Amino acid sequence: MCFNAKRLSKLALGPVLMLLSAFALANPEVNQVNMAPGVTEVGKEIYDLHMIILGICVVIGIGVFGVMFYSIFYHRKSRGVTPATFHESTQVEILWTVVPFFILIGMAIPATNTLLSIYDNDDAELDVLITGYQWKWKYEYLNENGENVSFFSNLRTPQSEIYNTEAKGEHYLLEVDNPLVLPAGKKVRFLITANDVIHSWWVPHLAVKKDAVPGFINEAWTRTDQTGIYRGQCAELCGKDHGFMPIVVNVVEPAEYDDWLAGKQAEQAEIAALMAQEFTLDELMERGEAVYQRNCLACHGANGEGGVGPAIAASAVATGDLSGHLEIGINGVPGTAMQAFGGQINDVEMAAVITYQRNAFGNNMGDLVQPIDVFNHKKGQ
Amino acid sequence: MGDHHHGPAKGLGRWLFTTNHKDIGTMYLWFSFAMFILGGAFAMIIRAELFQPGMQLVDPAFFNQMTTLHGLVMVFGAIMPSFVGLANWLIPMMIGAPDMALPRMNNWSFWILPPTFLLLASTLFMEGGAPAFGWTFYAPLSTTYAPPSVTFFIFSVHILGLSSIMGSINIIATVMNMRAPGMTYMKMPLFVWTWLITAFLLVAVMPVLAGAVTMMLMDIHFGTSFFSAAGGGDPVLFQHVFWFFGHPEVYIIILPAFGVVSQIIPAFSRKPLFGYDSMVYATSSIAFLSFIVWAHHMYTVGMPVAGELFFMYATMLIAVPTGVKVFNWVTTMWRGAMTFETPMLFCIGFLVLFTIGGFTGLMLSIAPADFQYHDSYFVVAHFHYVMVAGAVFSMTAAVYFWLPKWCGRMYNEAMGKTHFWISFIGFNLTFFPQHFVGLAGMPRRIPDYALQFADFNMMSSIGAFIYGASQILFLYNVIATIVAGKPVSDEKVWDGAEGLEWTVPTPAPYHTFETPPKVDPAHAHS
Structure with missing residues (x-):
């Protein structure tokens, strides 16, 4: 990124523009000063x-x-x-x-x-439980009638953009795979907590910033009539990838929100159905690679070579006893950065990523894990 | 003590075993400058990584180690010891005492510092890396989720606290017991007053910090759960304990700076300090308020609204005594006959930039607005305006002001002024744009950022390199002065300087005021 005439003129006009415009269209604006x-x-x-x-x-x-x-x-x-x-x-x-x-x-x-x-958190029409994890957010829509809808929201910016091998996109570092979707015009209450260390949920355009503290449930709320996409970031240092856990909120018309929620519910039903299915090695490897990139790569490296976490390539765990491998994946290693992923990814994803780790990066175990194995392992605890 | 007028011992032993306040002051000053360069080097790595979006030089884990060590080294290694060094040199000379009250403890409180920082710096080479949880080390990131080196960090903090407490006790004992006849409390130079109050703050809060790190140690090694929610503990408790230390700590840093400025501005205005009494009262009020505002660092942590309101009102109140101080300094300049040598330039720089930092501090005190400012680059800009343009600028002014008295040689004025202007421009280029990116939504302590913040970050980095480079000029000027500066023999050095330290010969002999001086009532509280 270098200075050019257009950027410089924007820089000079920035303060004037900001004072004039009623609200920012993109968030944040380029060279926003206020x-x-x-x-x-x-x-x-x-x-x-x-x-x-x-x-x-x-x-x-x-x-x-x-x-x-x-x-x-x-x-x-x-x-x-x-x-x-x-x-x-x-x-x-x-x-x-x-x-x-x-x-x-x-x-x-x-x-x-x-x-x-x-501080007036009363009379909310919708409750969303927000949980901070190292380094992603989990959103859970608390539904009085029927199943809660819940999902994780991860950074979508690829490593290639972060490490400068590809051009950076418009929403570099401020984009996620699953945004939080909210209905316009309704008062939404956020219940905010954390699973590991302290995080802080901040979306400047909603003027909400609240710490996510393990063991506490903090409250915050918002209501806007203005549909649009609002971007923010974790505001409390939470470890290595603190800079890489953005927040994206998509505010839509209530009808669209209802459709989206129904879609999410159907998706969850579909996953429940997948649980009973048997997969081939190729299917598991394909799913597993995607799960690995989302959840494991940051610590264990793009080629399983390790980093913050130990290497997976030729590791004793990934080339050893299957139930030991499942145990670490599901329950993590207490006292280290290795989290218990059993509650974060579903059984299909767990089965796929364990299979992937055992058969990629030169590991050649040839064994495959089915969702039912994951389910049984959890039951057996 | 056969020879009453003995000089310094020869060789390395002089420095290792010295109990002379001037030698110890000198060692503190050199040590703190070394730490300033080390902490500055960490800052340069941070700004180099943030020069452009994307990860270029370091990985995110190392980046966090840099922000953590930068903060720790600057606060505990550079700024605090530098003012202790200044206190050692000046307090005995300002109150007409022959030395500090507890000279052997003085030696010890300095000599435990270098090994401690060596230990802290060595964590960089340990498995798992150096502490990476920020200088505020919030649990549980600093306990359950910390690298193994955290134990060494805890040990370092304990020793630093010990050193500070010993230094403070010494200052309190000296000021209370060793003033020359006639030097009543309300005649003491303001630098002595601000340090006396600072020393009380240190004695009060350093044990609290020691308590916080001890609880961490227990959580990490002995199975307690002070800060672990899973064991029934409370991570927010850590923040309350930390900031009960941490907020007085920022006044510990800034009050001696107020003292320095209150000595130098009158000297170059050739006019007595305006409102001496109200300066003393304002300093005391600030010290008192510093104990009841700690949770303004925690507005977003989820306090009850009543607590939030209390801390907001108490914090806003600090603007009153701080305002009094700024008004007093400006009024001291009013209708004076000013000249603008390097120390005065740095003091004017302090006055302008510290006031801006004070304004942003007032903005941050407004709890609802803080929900947007908190943990953003706006906060980073704010505290660097008060820490760097406040503490470091005034310390730099102090060195230029008293160096001729210390070594009997005059520094190069043109080079000093150049140092000021490069520092002033570099500093503002670094930190002013950080207000903008903070307000626009850039969180602090991130190794990479969205493209929208790119230009201001690049400016910031360029400014930081300029500011960093200007310190090399400073170092050169100081060394050149000591080695080959133009000799000065005039006792006063500056024609407007007032106070007992300017009545001893130049350069100040190894022992001063072996017989107490007569305090001239006309020179009261210069």
Whole structure:
């Protein structure tokens, strides 16, 4: 990325454009310089607070720096001035203690009001449980009648873009495989927690940022009438791939949301059906490769050569006893970065990825794992 | 003590066994500069990786080690020891004391530092790498999910705390017991006042930090669950304990800087400091408030709204005493007869940039707005305005201001001014654009970023390289001064300088004020 004329002109116009535009169209904008008012009422209130306090600071700053620079220009020794000798003035000192105090009270009132609306989690029409994992998000739609819909949301940007072997796409690092889909115009309550370390769920355009803390369930909420795609990122350092767990929220019309939800439910039913199926080695290898790239590659390397985690190629686990391999895949290795994937990927995916690990990267075990084996292993615990 | 006027011992033993406050001050200053270069090198690696989107130089795990070590080394290795070094050199000379009250402990509190940082730096070469959980080391990332080197990190923090506590006790004992006759509390130079208050803060919060890391140690090695939710513990407890230390810590860093600026601005304005009494009261208020605002670092952690409101109001209040200080400095300059030698330039730089950092601090105190600012680059910009343009600029000013008194030689003024302007431009180029990317949504501590943030990040990196390079000029200027600077013999060095340290010969002899000086009432609280 280098500077060019177009970018530079955008840079110069950036502040003007941002002040003029009611809200940002893309998020974030190229060379955006200010907070986006976003698409929610609370977001606009926060934006207003931000602009007011910024304005107050700018005015005080102009005053203080104005006096200072006046002094620097006129009260310099080279102009032959004799220094004054005063060193206190009770009146002035009281004045500049009391006046800021009242400015602060003026600021605290609207800030308190906005804070109270941020904390007003009542009367939500939809509850979504958000769980942070190293390094992805899980969304679960809590449904009072029928099955909950739940899925993981992973970074979609390929390693080739991150490691500069391919050109980077428009939404580089801010794109996921499964976005969170929300209905427009409805109050949605988020219940936010984490599975391992602390994460933080932040979508600037929804003005929601809340820490995901293991053992706690935090609440936050949003409501917007404006359909569109809103992008954010994990905001709390959560380990190696903290920079690679984006959030994408797709706000759609309620009817479209209902269709999407029905589709997701059907998908889950389909997966349930797949559980009973027998797969061939080729089918498992094909599915397994995709699962590997999504879940294992970050730590174990593109060719199973290892990295943060141990190598899989020629490893004792992947070329050893099958049930030992399943055990690590399903329950993880406590105290290490190896998570329990049993609750994160379904049995078909688990069967496929274990098979893949045992038959790829030069491993040649020839054995294959069926979903039912995974199911039985879990039962046997 | 046969020879009352003995000079320094010969050879390495002089430095290893010295109990002389000037020698120990010198060692602290050189050590902190070495750490400043080391922490700066880590920063250069961070900015080089962030020069462009995509991963180029380091992997994400190493990047996290760099951000962690950069923060730890700068806070505990560079800034804090540098002000302790300054305190060692100046406090006895400012209050008319022959040395620090506890000279042997003084030696010890310095000499445990270098091995500690060696230990901390050695974690880079350990299996699993150095600590990678940020300088705030939030559990459980720093416990259950930490690399094995975390144990060495915990040990280092314990020793650093020990060193700080010993240093602080020494400063408190010196200021309380060794002031020259007539040097009442309200006549002490403001640098001594700010350090006295800082020392009390250190003694109060360093044990809290030690408690936090001890609980970590227990969780990691002895099966407790202080911070592990799975065992019934509470990860948020860690943050409360950490920030109960951490917030006073930022004032520990900035209060001595206030003291330095309060000495230098009057000297070059040729006019007494405006509002000495209110400066003392403001510093004390800031110190008090620092104990009741810690959770403003945790607005998004899920506190009850009542707690959120309390911490917001308390935090906003800090703007009042801080404002008083800034107004006092500006009024000190008002109708003075100013000249703009390098120390004054750095102090004006401090005043402008620290005030900007204070403004963003006020913005961050507004809890609802903080939901958008928190953990973004806006915060990174904010604390570098107060830490670098605040603490480091004032420290640099202090070195230029007192160096001629210390070594009897004048630094190169043109080179000093060049250093200031390159630093000032480099600093702003680095950190001003970070406000923009933060507001636009870039989280802190990420090794790679979306394309929209690319231009400002590139600017930031260029600025950082400029700022980093300007420190080499500083080092050269200081060494050139010590070795071959133009000799100065005038006791005052600067015509506007006031205070007891300017009444001793230049360069300051190895022992000063063996008989207490007479405090001239006219020179009260310069």
